[in-house]
Amino acid sequence: MWYGGVSSDILAGIDQAVADGVDIISISLGSRQFELYENPLSIASFAAREKGIVVCLSAGNEGPDVHTVRSGIPWAVVVASGTVDRWLGGKLTLGNGKSITGWTTFPARATIRNLQVFYSKSLSACNSAQLAQAPYDSIIVCNVTNGNTDFDSVMKNLQNSSVRAVIVIAEDPSIFRYNSFPFPGVVITPNEAREVIAYAAGGSLSTASIDFQLTILGDGPRAAPALSQDSSRGPGMSYEGILKPDLMAPGVSILAAYSPYATDTPTIGNNIYLWSDYTLLSGTSMACPHISGVAALLKSAHPDWSPAAIQSAMMTTANHLDNTNQPIREVNGTVATPLGIGSGQVDPNRALNPGLIYDANVQDLVNLVCSMNFTRKQTQTIVKSTNYNCSNPSSDLNYPSFVALTHSADIGRVVTRRFKRTVTNVGDGAAKYRVKVEVPANTTVRVRPHTLVFQKKNEKRSYIVKIRYNADIDTHHRAGSLTWIEQSGKYTVRSPIMVSAAADNFS
Numbered sequence: 001m002w003y004g005g006v007s008s009d010i011l012a013g014i015d016q017a018v019a020d021g022v023d024i025i026s027i028s029l030g031s032r033q034f035e036l037y038e039n040p041l042s043i044a045s046f047a048a049r050e051k052g053i054v055v056c057l058s059a060g061n062e063g064p065d066v067h068t069v070r071s072g073i074p075w076a077v078v079v080a081s082g083t084v085d086r087w088l089g090g091k092l093t094l095g096n097g098k099s100i101t102g103w104t105t106f107p108a109r110a111t112i113r114n115l116q117v118f119y120s121k122s123l124s125a126c127n128s129a130q131l132a133q134a135p136y137d138s139i140i141v142c143n144v145t146n147g148n149t150d151f152d153s154v155m156k157n158l159q160n161s162s163v164r165a166v167i168v169i170a171e172d173p174s175i176f177r178y179n180s181f182p183f184p185g186v187v188i189t190p191n192e193a194r195e196v197i198a199y200a201a202g203g204s205l206s207t208a209s210i211d212f213q214l215t216i217l218g219d220g221p222r223a224a225p226a227l228s229q230d231s232s233r234g235p236g237m238s239y240e241g242i243l244k245p246d247l248m249a250p251g252v253s254i255l256a257a258y259s260p261y262a263t264d265t266p267t268i269g270n271n272i273y274l275w276s277d278y279t280l281l282s283g284t285s286m287a288c289p290h291i292s293g294v295a296a297l298l299k300s301a302h303p304d305w306s307p308a309a310i311q312s313a314m315m316t317t318a319n320h321l322d323n324t325n326q327p328i329r330e331v332n333g334t335v336a337t338p339l340g341i342g343s344g345q346v347d348p349n350r351a352l353n354p355g356l357i358y359d360a361n362v363q364d365l366v367n368l369v370c371s372m373n374f375t376r377k378q379t380q381t382i383v384k385s386t387n388y389n390c391s392n393p394s395s396d397l398n399y400p401s402f403v404a405l406t407h408s409a410d411i412g413r414v415v416t417r418r419f420k421r422t423v424t425n426v427g428d429g430a431a432k433y434r435v436k437v438e439v440p441a442n443t444t445v446r447v448r449p450h451t452l453v454f455q456k457k458n459e460k461r462s463y464i465v466k467i468r469y470n471a472d473i474d475t476h477h478r479a480g481s482l483t484w485i486e487q488s489g490k491y492t493v494r495s496p497i498m499v500s501a502a503a504d505n506f507s
Contacts, residue, residue, distance in 0.1 A: 007031070007040040009319050014044035018051050018158035023299045026292035027076075028285035030310075030323040034070045034237040036369075037378040042073045042238060042328065046382050050362050051076045052209040054307040056292040058284035059245040060232035061267075063451065064330065064422045064478070066339055067503060072236015072244040074397060075365050077221040077295070077311050080232075081287040082225035082249025083176075083331065085323055088253065089214040089221075090186035094292050095207040101221050102167070103164045104212060105178055107266040107274055110184040112165045112210040115139050119200035124169075124322050126245055139208055141200060143169040145190055151175050158183040164209055169193040172292030173229050177252055179280040180268045186210060195249040221260050223322045227336040227347050228252050231284055233401070235500055239372070241395050243403040246311065248328070248341040249319055251287030253280045264334035302426075306359055308398075309363070313354040315400045316493045320344035320481070321383050337347055337479040338496035343401060355491025356423040356433070356484060363388060371395040398422055402465060402482065405502040410471035422462040425454040427491060433484040435463075440478035441500045443469040452484065469499050 010031070017025050025048055027041060036042040045055040055076040062068035090104035095114070119141035123130040126142035126149065128312060134140045140163045142154045151170060158166055159182060162235050166185035168175075175187055188196070200206050228251055236244040258265075258279040268275045290313065298310045305313075320341070322328050327335045328344060370390035379390065404417040425431055433452045437445050445467050452461040465482065474498055480497035 001370055006470070009035070010040040010419065011044050014048060014258060018048050018053060022053060024197070024292050024296045025053055026289050027055065027286045029059050030058065030070050034168070036140045036238050036372070037374060039071060039073070039238060041071050043074070043382055044073045045073060045076045046365070047384065049307055049365065050385070052307060054295045056295060058288040061230045062232045063228070063230045063285045064233065066233045067235055068232040069234050069236045069244050070232070070238065071303065072234065072238040072240065072242070074239055074242045074368060075493050077291055077314070078245040078248065078342075079284055079288045079291045080245040080248040081188050081228040081282070081284040082231070082328070082341070083222075083228065083252040083343060084167045084250045085217055085219065085224035086253070087216040087221060089216050091197075091211040091214060092186050092188065093209045093211070096195065096199060098195060098199070100192050100196070101214070102188040104186045105179050105216050105266070105280070105406045106212050106232070107181070108183050108268060109212050110165070110210075111291050112139065112209045114209055115164055117141065117167070117196065117200045117206045117208045119197050123421050125144045126157055126166070128153045128157050128160065131157055131163065132258055133165050134161065135204070136162045137164050138208070139163070139167060141167045141169065141193070141196060145169055145171050148209040151178070155183055167196060170241055176331070177282045179253070179266060180264070182269060184210065186211070192427060198212075210245050217422045218430070219323045223324045223326065224327070225250070225322060226331045227340045228282070233342065235352075235405070235503065237503070240503055241403065242397060242399055243338055243401040243496065245340075245342040246315055246401070247291055247343055248329075248345050249287040249290035251284055252282045254282065254286040256281045256286065266337040270447060291346055294346055297348060298351060303364050305357075306361070308360040312357040312359065313351045314346055315343040316348035316356070316495060317347050317354050318342070318344035318494075319347050320494070320496070337477055338401065339477060339500060343494070349420040353427075354493060355425075355427045355431070355486055356419060356493045357426050359424055360398045364397060366390070367394045367396050386463050396420055402467065402495060402497045404467045404469065404497075404499045406471045406476065406499065406505070407502045408504045413471050414468065415471045416466060416468045418507065419467070420462060421465065422450065422460050423493070425457055425459050425461075427457065427486070431453050432487045433491075433493070434487065435483055436483045438481040439495075440469070440480035440497060442472070443467060443478060443480065443499055445480065445497065447482065467497065467499065476505065
């Protein structure tokens with residue numbers, strides 16, 4: 001929640017949006033209360049869902065630790081943040097002709113041409129005293145990977161130095177989110193730095209140039225999307241029986257309208273503040289509106305679809321691969337799991353025609369709430385209406401993902417979880433689908449039946465999934481997937497599977 005905001009503000013705002021008759025509500029904020037019956041986002045979004053409104057919610061920015069999604073609300077679309085295939089670069093060209101494309105958001109076209117490249121290991125922390133020893137009008141190499149300095153400190157020190165530019169050696173992925181780069185320079189990786197350091201050994205004869213304000217699109221120098229480091233990870237703190245987050249969307253260095261009078265606008269040096277109506281912002285608050293926009297597109301194309309159907313279409317058509325056709329990774333290079341990316345990166349074009357959808361009505365959500373062992377008062381805080389009853393409580397919501405939890409009491413045992421799902425054919429007509437399963441490690445997955453046959457559009461078919469796994473402490477989080485593939489290949493309907501440690505393993 002924003003500083004100074006209170007729960008009543010959120011409730012009133014969402015209630016007014018419902019009264020205004022909106023189709024989509026986009027909420028780029030969080031709540032300190034994570035119990036579903038205390039969280040204003042949970043309470044108000046349930047009421048919105050009753051009215052057929054899709055509620056999209058940012059996952060939060062408390063990653064990379066697991067179990068940091070505060071508002072893991074089953075009746076909201078929870079959105080993670082990923083990088084985009086746009087690299088804001090600076091081209092470093094050494095005097096020997098070697099060029100390296102680094103990262104920079106320095107907001108001007110400085111003239112850095114054929115200046116000496118200076119590197120000294122003993123001065124590479126680039127504190128004020130060390131910078132005083134650097135050659136005048138040089139390009140200094142600063143290393144922030146040694147742990148004795150950081151990017152912000154280096155930038156501050158450089159502004160009071162006599163050097164002309166900087167090459168920063170860094171591996172902290174958070175640097176690539178910065179829109180503050182007040183001194184001319186580029187950031188390169190330790191691997192790229194080896195050649196630069198070797199070249200700088202030539203002394204004053206070693207020169208370089210830097211070109212600024214480059215925009216590079218595509219799969220280089222880094223594959224995209226990648227999961228943002230600070231995007232909150234599941235399982236959800238509010239409720240862990242539904243896999244959260246649901247989807248990932250662009251949320252790093254997003255061009256956004258901004259107040260030109262804000263104090264955190266880009267600067268050059270100590271006292272030059274640049275005026276602009278736009279800036280680059282990062283976080284799940286930037287990702288959430290992307291999903292809200294796609295939901296609005298689907299609502300326009302399919303006005304008769306329920307919120308669950310719209311969410312299902314986005315999730316089952318999401319892409320779990322990056323633009324090099326490899327699994328989406330964390331920014332540190334490890335493969336991301338559904339605890340971070342949910343079903344994957346949203347794909348608006350595919351979502352328009354998903355083939356199959358997983359639908360659920362309000363009574364299904366009530367049955368889920370009734371299974372949560374809340375008191376009657378707590379249940380009524382969420383559900384409100386007396387038109388619903390708790391005669392058929394069920395935690396097995398018809399949801400387009402699967403999470404099999406390992407509780408602390410399960411460790412050392414073989415555990416089996418059973419799920420029932422029903423899909424609706426929203427394709428062109430008669431269709432036949434066959435299942436394909438990517439099985440998580442140390443796990444078996446059985447699906448019955450293997451084939452779903454539909455005679456006409458809007459026909460429903462059900463299937464059963466049994467996930468059996470060893471509940472061991474060493475493999476708490478294991479990912480897989482279940483995909484229904486239409487026989488002609490036109491539709492692939494994918495759902496992530498996550499065998500995940502429950503919250504009681506972290507308490």
